[in-house]
Amino acid sequence: GNSVTQMEGPVTLSEEAFLTINCTYTATGYPSLFWYVQYPGEGLQLLLKATKADDKGSNKGFEATYRKETTSFHLEKGSVQVSDSAVYFCALTPNTGNQFYFGTGTSLTVIP
Amino acid sequence: DTEVTQTPKHLVMGMTNKKSLKCEQHMGHRAMYWYKQKAKKPPELMFVYSYEKLSINESVPSRFSPECPNSSLLNLHLHALQPEDSALYLCASSQVLGNQPQHFGDGTRLSIL
Numbered sequence: 596g597n598s599v600t601q602m603e604g605p606v607t608l609s610e611e612a613f614l615t616i617n618c619t620y621t622a623t624g625y626p627s628l629f630w631y632v633q634y635p636g637e638g639l640q641l642l643l644k645a646t647k648a649d650d651k652g653s654n655k656g657f658e659a660t661y662r663k664e665t666t667s668f669h670l671e672k673g674s675v676q677v678s679d680s681a682v683y684f685c686a687l688t689p690n691t692g693n694q695f696y697f698g699t700g701t702s703l704t705v706i707p
Numbered sequence: 708d709t710e711v712t713q714t715p716k717h718l719v720m721g722m723t724n725k726k727s728l729k730c731e732q733h734m735g736h737r738a739m740y741w742y743k744q745k746a747k748k749p750p751e752l753m754f755v756y757s758y759e760k761l762s763i764n765e766s767v768p769s770r771f772s773p774e775c776p777n778s779s780l781l782n783l784h785l786h787a788l789q790p791e792d793s794a795l796y797l798c799a800s801s802q803v804l805g806n807q808p809q810h811f812g813d814g815t816r817l818s819i820l
Contacts, residue, residue: 626806627806627807627808629808631811636813637813637814638711638713638797638813638814639799641808641809641810644808646806682747684749688806688807691805693738693755693757693762693763693804693805694752694763695809697749699749700748702747
């Protein structure tokens with residue numbers, strides 16, 4: 596089956612700290628992988644994506660690398676800002692499927 | 708600014724009311740989705756439309772009735788809802804079904820009295 600396991604939160608960091616949010620997946624075939632961010636009171640925004648092994652998605656200083664050998668897609672940022680405070684969702688869609696599978700979400704709070 | 712527009716942003720209704728949620732996108736996407744999201748949880752898929760035809764219904768109660776009048780619009784008709792239906796309802800679209808990124812609206816915050 597298809598599933599996403601995401602690092603439990605909440606995560607609290609000081610501004611300019613390094614961020615890692617772990618995400619591992621189980622999937623049949625070769626899924627596409629995504630990170631979405633949800634700011635308070637808003638919908639989900641696509642943060643970055645990767646469609647094949649060893650692809651690196653990046654956006655707004657965030658990066659994630661599609662690792663097939665470890666079935667992982669960890670989200671990283673070198674220096675977080677207060678404005679990065681949000682909930683982050685890892686997700687996959689199988690290459691033959693029609694459905695998104697979301698992780699449970701990780702709440703990040705960045706304090707000045 | 709989101710490219711998927713949902714109205715209204717907030718809705719309060721009684722259990723006997725009938726109301727509709729609306730979703731619109733002008734990106735030329737042919738797949739559209741309804742999700743329900745409870746607080747501190749990931750979105751749960753409700754319905755999927757592909758080329759204006761219902762493709763997936765995730766065993767959603769009949770008090771929720773989706774409609775796709777054309778390729779840009781998606782409605783969710785609500786009737787006789789229960790308090791546990793209070794949630795954020797999100798609409799999303801993608802170019803087609805399959806391994807495509809989905810683009811989400813900001814949602815409708817629904818409260819059932």
